[in-house]
Amino acid sequence: MPKKEINPEYLTCPIRQVIARFGDKWSMLVLYTLAENSTGVMRFSELHAHMNDCSQKMLSKTLKSLLDSHLVDRKVYPEVPPRVEYGLTDTGKSLIPAIDTLIAWAKEHFDAVVRP
Amino acid sequence: MPKKEINPEYLTCPIRQVIARFGDKWSMLVLYTLAENSTGVMRFSELHAHMNDCSQKMLSKTLKSLLDSHLVDRKVYPEVPPRVEYGLTDTGKSLIPAIDTLIAWAKEHFDAVVRP
DNA sequence: CGGAATCCAGGAGGATACTG
DNA sequence: CAGTATCCTCCTGGATTCCG
Numbered sequence: 001m002p003k004k005e006i007n008p009e010y011l012t013c014p015i016r017q018v019i020a021r022f023g024d025k026w027s028m029l030v031l032y033t034l035a036e037n038s039t040g041v042m043r044f045s046e047l048h049a050h051m052n053d054c055s056q057k058m059l060s061k062t063l064k065s066l067l068d069s070h071l072v073d074r075k076v077y078p079e080v081p082p083r084v085e086y087g088l089t090d091t092g093k094s095l096i097p098a099i100d101t102l103i104a105w106a107k108e109h110f111d112a113v114v115r116p
Numbered sequence: 117m118p119k120k121e122i123n124p125e126y127l128t129c130p131i132r133q134v135i136a137r138f139g140d141k142w143s144m145l146v147l148y149t150l151a152e153n154s155t156g157v158m159r160f161s162e163l164h165a166h167m168n169d170c171s172q173k174m175l176s177k178t179l180k181s182l183l184d185s186h187l188v189d190r191k192v193y194p195e196v197p198p199r200v201e202y203g204l205t206d207t208g209k210s211l212i213p214a215i216d217t218l219i220a221w222a223k224e225h226f227d228a229v230v231r232p
Numbered sequence: 233c234g235g236a237a238t239c240c241a242g243g244a245g246g247a248t249a250c251t252g
Numbered sequence: 253c254a255g256t257a258t259c260c261t262c263c264t265g266g267a268t269t270c271c272g
Contacts, residue, residue, distance in 0.1 A: 006169045014222035015148055015215075021229065023139055025265080032131055044234050053122045055266055060235060069229050081233045082272085091228045098221045099131075101214045106130035112207045113137065113185050141245080160254050171246055176255060197253045198252085 021069050026054050026062040028099060031071065034088050035096045041075070041087040071095065137185050142170050142178040144215060147187065150204050151212045157191070157203040187211065 010016055022028055033050050034042060042050075048059055063086060066072040071092035077083040088096070106113075126132055138144055149166050150158060158166075164175055179202060182188040187208035193199040204212070222229075 010169055012226075014219050014226060015145060017226065017230065018218055018222045019141060019144060023141065023144070025135060025139065028135060028139070029131060053126055056235075057237095057267090058265060061265090070231070071229065076234095079233095082235090084234060091225050094225060095221055098214075098217045101217045102134055103130050105211055105214045106134045109207050109210060110128075110130060110133060113187065114133065115186070164254095172255070173247090173257095174245060177245090198255090200254060 022066070024062070026051070026058055027066060029054070030059070030062055030066060031088065031092060031095060032099055032103070034072070034086065035099070041085040044084055044086070047086060138182070140178070142167070142174055143182060145170070146178055146182060147204065147208060147211060148215055148219070150188070150202065151215070157201040160200055160202070163202060
């Protein structure tokens with residue numbers, strides 16, 4: 001059964017798409033962590049080390065979602081032990097300035113926002 | 117019992133603060149809706165009409181959270197029937213450019229991200 | 233090493249009804 | 253009008269264990 005009369009325009013609403021795709025707890029952090037890494041690519045465990053407040057289950061899930069959104073790509077090396085590297089796609093890279101803007105804002109207004 | 121060894125630096129990590137405060141489903145949308153409104157202030161029902169895919173419970177909750185983060189202010193008029201107006205604080209207004217950047221990105225890269 | 237599978241608690245979020 | 257209150261469902265996300 002249909003839940004309600006929702007404005008169909010919402011389906012193509014850009015901000016809703018943004019939130020739906022990386023408005024979760026970890027996506028932005030993954031993108032940002034990859035972006036600030038000098039080599040451009042990181043292994044799973046390396047990524048995890050940089051954000052150890054994220055469980056590997058969630059990291060794995062987040063990466064999969066970012067892969068689906070074509071923001072991150074994944075390269076598997078046929079070695080033993082296996083090696084997998086994650087990096088930003090061009091689309092992913094294009095998002096970084098927007099994230100930087102957000103972070104810059106956060107740094108500047110941290111006190112104003114967090115104060116009791 | 118302590119859950120785990122989490123890097124204490126994370127507590128003041130700007131991006132984590134951003135996500136914690138309006139990385140939810142509706143906060144950005146409220147901020148954006150208020151920002152694009154010409155008068156600068158909106159009543160509860162007016163806001164709700166602009167985002168009818170959000171229940172009023174969640175709208176109310178989201179507004180409260182934004183009030184707590186000093187991004188939105190609330191003005192009550194002692195009338196019958198009651199009138200309450202929401203608007204952006206200066207801090208809230210300062211966030212708009214960052215959100216605009218994000219939306220601009222979303223518009224430009226919508227197809228690249230959403231494609232199957 | 234890089235995950236997947238399982239189990240589980242808590243919170244997000246929706247629907248509806250009610251109130252000052 | 254502007255919310256609360258209540259109930260309920262499902263997803264998020266953590267902990268742990270297992271696999272190629």
